[in-house]
Amino acid sequence: MINRVRGTQDILPARFTDKTDAQIECWNLVEQTARDAFRLCGFEEIRTPIIERTELFERGIGTETDVNKEMYTFEDRDGERVSLRPEQTASVVRACIEHGMFNQPGLAKLFYIGPQFRRERPQKGRYRQFGQIGVEVLGQSDDPAIEAEVIEMLDWYLKQLRITGTELLVNSIGDENCRPAYIERLKEAIRQRLPQLCGSCNQRYETNPLRVLDCKIESCQPYLNELPVITDSLCEPCRAHFQSFTAMLDQRGIAYTLAPRLVRGLDYYTRTAFEIIGSQLGAQNTIVGGGRYDGLSQMLGGPPAKGFGFAFGIERMIMSLPDDAARSLKQVPDVFVAYIGERARKHSFELARRLREAGISAVVDLEGRKLKKSLAVANSLAARYALIIGDSEIDSSSYVLRDMTTGEQRNLSESDLIATLRN
RNA sequence: GCGAGCAUAGCUCAGUUGGUUAGAGCGCCUGACUGUGGAUCAGGAGGUCGCGGGUUCAAGCCCCGCUGCUCGCCCCA
The missing domain is CATH 3.30.930.10 (Bira Bifunctional Protein; Domain 2)
Structure with missing residues (x-):
């Protein structure tokens, strides 16, 4: 295995x-x-x-x-x-x-x-x-x-x-003109609180000070709130950009x-x-x-x-999808073709081809099953219809179309069949 | 990189203080029903109990190691 x-x-x-x-x-x-x-x-x-x-x-x-x-x-x-x-x-x-x-x-x-x-x-x-x-x-x-x-x-x-139930969070993190100075101010402020902050904050102080800001540890929260925020340190172009951005969100009602x-x-x-x-x-x-x-x-x-x-x-x-989101997307065949006997089997393959050419998804039993077993397979595939073909159907050019939900059956000619299956 | 939990049939799981032939439900197969699914009933197939070692008269169960999976932590481009 x-x-x-x-x-x-x-x-x-x-x-x-x-x-x-x-x-x-x-x-x-x-x-x-x-x-x-x-x-x-x-x-x-x-x-x-x-x-x-x-x-x-x-x-x-x-x-x-x-x-x-x-x-x-x-x-x-x-x-x-x-x-x-x-x-x-x-x-x-x-x-x-x-x-x-x-x-x-x-x-x-x-x-x-x-x-x-x-x-x-x-x-x-x-x-x-x-x-x-x-x-x-x-x-x-x-x-x-x-x-x-x-x-x-x-x-x-x-x-x-x-x-x-989602929430949109926005921020500006400045650019190469204003961020370096902010990071220095931030590091200075963090340095004061290092003993109170958690281990990973201490580590991030060295490697990536900005990341201290979104530490999720409960005990760090009071100190994080005291730290300077970058929005107050933005250079004029960055500040204007951010203001314009949020104004546009307001305009769009977001x-x-x-x-x-x-x-x-x-x-x-x-x-x-x-x-x-x-x-x-x-x-x-x-x-x-x-x-x-x-x-x-x-x-x-x-x-x-x-x-x-x-x-x-x-x-x-x-x-994050609602529970029933994919239910309607299950791919089910429009029709399952079940046949009785060798002559009908050949006929089924030909008919299935014509149904497919008409845009109807048709699954034919490939295993030579009995009618009963074929219908059970059709059921487990959740096919909408089963088509039943035997000698008498071929001789009369009239097929039995069984609605798998209601169990109702109708005799239809091939053209009526295609019209029905196309909805 | 660190920590915890779990591992028995296709799936979900039960399995007593260790006791002889390892169970259930669902699913699958066959039939009752030679041309009608879902419901019911009867029968059937399917397991090296994750792998390896140890303890014991006896291990699915206890001990050790390994592997795998799951869930956290770290990290998150």
Whole structure:
């Protein structure tokens, strides 16, 4: 017995599993709804390789972080270091640079859907291979209208999925002009409180002071509230940008909460950062994270370009879905064709082909079962109708169509049959 | 990287202070019903009790090691 590798999942038809984030119906719902919602706003799909040069991710993330330890990295036969993508923003920006997409007029408004890989300890809603959907807007403009539009689109998407009870948190984390000075002020303030703060806060004081701000430890909370917030330290352009952004959310009637302690860990993030949190999952309650990353293109060796985007994990989105979300999506055949005898069997295959040509999904018994067994299979597949064909049906060119819900049966000619099955 | 829990049929689980042939429900197969599913009834298949070692007259049960899974912590691009 060879099992799947740790932290990966098989996505099965719902009738084979109760685990919603392993049901193909849920995945299709989340993915298809995204494609539809994003297309309405003029976004175009992009697919990038799941394998990239390790350097691509190291540039943006830095080599010494333990993010690196969580990458699947290996040496290719020719000695090149490659990694399974741990995120996709860098890949999308790389593709834009590589194909000169910034040279087209207007913005590149892109979305992607696909697997990503992080070698973490698996736990609830967290896998080593996980699905992610993301949106990126790249180009020369950093107009806050881009941010408001993207968030409105995301809001619409969540509404389409009937996910409610979410909260939008927004913040500005400044840029290279105002953030360094703020970080110094923050470190100074943290230094005063180091003895009172928890162990990981003490560690983050050294490695990533901004992250102290979103420590979840209860005993740290009173001290965190005393720390200076970045919103008070923004330079004038950043302050104006953020004000304009929130004003646009107001105009669009999108509710939000100012979250001055919402931060991002990496250097290329600038200005607007946001998250959408849900009530479903306790401490791990972030459903969507996003923000502006104006520094990334240049960091990857491309032209100066502004960027804004978000991403979310598909498994976690599925867990936020209402319970009945995927029920209507179960794929059931329109008709199951059952036959009696060898002559009818041949006839069934031909008839099934004509039904399929008419756009009707038809499943024929391939096992030579008795009528009774065929109907039992039709029942377990939840087929809407069963078609019963025997010698007398062939001779009279009139087939028995059985409604599997009511048990009602009608005799129909082939053309009436097709008309009925098409609804 | 750290911690906790779990591992018995396809699935969900029971299995007494260690006792002889390891059970149930659901599902699956066959039949009652030679051309009618779901309901009922009768029968059947399916298990190296995760793996390896130890204790014992005797281990699914106790002990040790390993592996796997799950859930936390850390981290979260």
